[in-house]
Amino acid sequence: MLEHVALNQTRFNTPGVAPDNRGVLLGKQAALLFSSVDRLVGFFRVWCEESSMDDLLAKLKIHQVRSPLETREHLVIFHATTSYLVDRAARMAAMFGGLTFTGSGKHFVKYRDNASPLGYDVTQLAADAGDFALYHDTFSQSYTRVKDVPFDQLVFRLSLRHLPGGLGPELSERADREVLWLIVRPGLLRSVLTYLWRNRVRAEAAVASTGATAGTFTGARELGLIRVHDLPDRMLDLFRQVPGVEVHRPVGDNCTVQVGFRHPLRLEACAAVFDKDKLYVFSGERDAVDVLASMPPLVPAHDLIGSGFDLGERPEPRPLTAAAPEQIQISLKLVPSTAESAHRRVTATLIPWSQAAWLKRLIYALPPTLLATYRVAAIAEGLFVIGEQGVDGLPLGALYQEAAPSIYVPLGHEFLPRVSQAVLTDQVGGTSGRYILFVLGGEGPLALEHALFEPLGRRALARLTAEPRERDPRLEPARAATPATVVNEEAPAFPLWGFTTKEST
């Protein structure tokens, strides 16, 4: 018999159980009792669809148990980390007629339900012999373990189910067909590869062996594995109809399932079952699972297609020596340009020294805001004035424009041949920290360091020297406010000796 667990109850008859944070009675383990394999598989199918098997697989045990009435049932025992996990498992197990228990070791008591939200506790423990004692509100029964059913065995021994329809929902999307696997018999491998190569389908192939079986007359099976990319629909239909060729779709990292079939369990949720170094090939037609000991090294398909090689076709290669190419130099010429594009903004001017006085006078007429943008460098050819925003305010000297950044050419001139700005900059040796100036009639370009430039206003004005002056003594300085401090000097022993109010007689 069971009794309801009360809130804040701390003592229980069931061994190994305790209330969790919510007050729900929970043991270290939870047990699900299924009366048949179908229900057991159904439970795992639903579980895999909703969540990952990782929650259960840690300490999952599936036991085939036998009741005292010799009925065979399946008992699933897993680690009850939280009551939330057990709640979920109980809900799914109830869909397949499963019963949920909690406890640890041998004794498992019925898990909570709507009638008793905090769970149940037994009034008296059963003394029956058996491996498991399950306490339900309708029965209390002990079970004996018959055998264990590993979960991976459950995965590999379940047959694939045929999907109705054509390609099925698994390949309805284009993205699902980006990578497919072709499992072909070794004799068909070359033909399939040639067919793919001719139709320009990208593919990689490998020949894998499933390993020898224990039978005397059964040798190792060889499979041709071809990974194809973006397989056209017509080929997909074609390969599905060719005997000896199976089209597989990848599931997870190291599983393939034949197209048109599906595994009863959702294999993506059972990733922990599969060894990462192996390749699992689930074949629906053959109703078999091929396990490749390791992922085969894939080779591009075109390398595997032979076209007949003859070592005597060509003579030995002739050795050749490299030689420096002949340098071609073309000199740049500065020529007047009539093209409209050659007339750019005037950003510099070279004022000869003969016009320097004019510049000085002009500066007084220019607004200070305009002068602030001008910089000037004094060179032998004259005063070179640069204004980033233009030197429109200085109608003096030879006007210059920028042929390339920091490279100035006379206005209305261009280089022949026309070279790009990058080439021009490269040919003059770069413009980092300097300006390059091409003067008409000059022998070559002039390089002006940035340090030569200074603001035009400061440069144009003559230095003013202030003549020091001294204070005129005709105006006397103000009286210094010196405080007066009384200092008491040493007085004689009789300080008032000799004081008189009358003058001497």
Added chain:
Amino acid sequence: MSREQKRLPAGEPLLPTWLHEFVLPLVAGGDVRVSRVFGAVELRRLEDEAFTMESDERALALAEARQEVMAELLIDPAPPALDDEAIRLALAVQTMLFFGHPAATAATVRKSRLREVAAWTQEQLAALMPAEGPTQLAARHSILHHLFDLGRDDVRVSFWAGRREFRGQEPPARLLAWQRVRRVREERWRTSIVGEALGDPLARGLLDALLVASPLTDLLSPTRTEPPLDLARLAPHLANAAIARAVCDRWLTLGLGEVGGPLVGALFRLYDQRGQRAAARTATALACHLVLLWLFARPTAPDPVRVASEMQVLGATRPGLRDLFGLFVAAQRFDLGAPPDLARDARLRAPLDACLKACRQIVGPERITEIEGAIARGVDAPLKLAAQA
């Protein structure tokens, strides 16, 4: 040879040393050395030597120093002569300072002897003729202009066995030796001579006599607590334009907020005195003139709104100044508040009206009525009912 003649160095002139050690520092600043008092004999010698001294370096330096002080009050004053007035004023100061000398409390000095010295010195000051004219007032003030900021550096040395105090003297080196072993601690402070003199009846008498002898010194230090400003005695000098100008300049330099309280207090004391009608009128007019100067003596034309806000702040922070504002308003009823021709200039009339309006708001009508009553009592003029209408 008399006793006092034995005490004085017979062949050595007294005046140069005295000028160098006492009078010149008293005027120009520095260490004013005091060790004794002068009596009638020394006074006579000083006067004689001053009369016969020609182009002495110290006398010239003193004259220049006094001229500099006078130049701050008058336009282009001549170097004052070292006359009997200057000598007696300086001598009186020396005597007052001697009363604070440690020797004055020595066992060898009798109180009666000190009273005798004080009485004789006051007699010498009282014998001075009343000062007439700004030059004479400024000349006397040039001797005493440091009177109220004259100070003395006192030292107290504490050590393991006790403590000793030195007034205006440096402690001997032996007392400061082995500071750590003897746990020597030095405390220094500056003592105001006037503040100390106020606590000594003999020195207080001399201080009063000095202020009577130099009215300008009295007028130019209105912010002192004691002795109080006696406008009954000083008001006649304020009738002189040069003196009134110098006094107003000094008072505005000190700040209306600082001067307002003591000035109004002196005015109310004056109003309570009988027979001081003229002095009361003069002093009242000068107080109003001071307010007008504060109002108009600005780099730019006074803004009525700004003036009103300034007065509100001053009235809130300086309670004594509120009575001055009230007196300024009340004096308008007695034609003492402003020159009659002020109303002719509209640029001056507008700020003046704003000032009067602000004064009425700050002081309140009740207090203004009280002040009007005080003024009426002082200037001996009945309140005109017609003025209210």
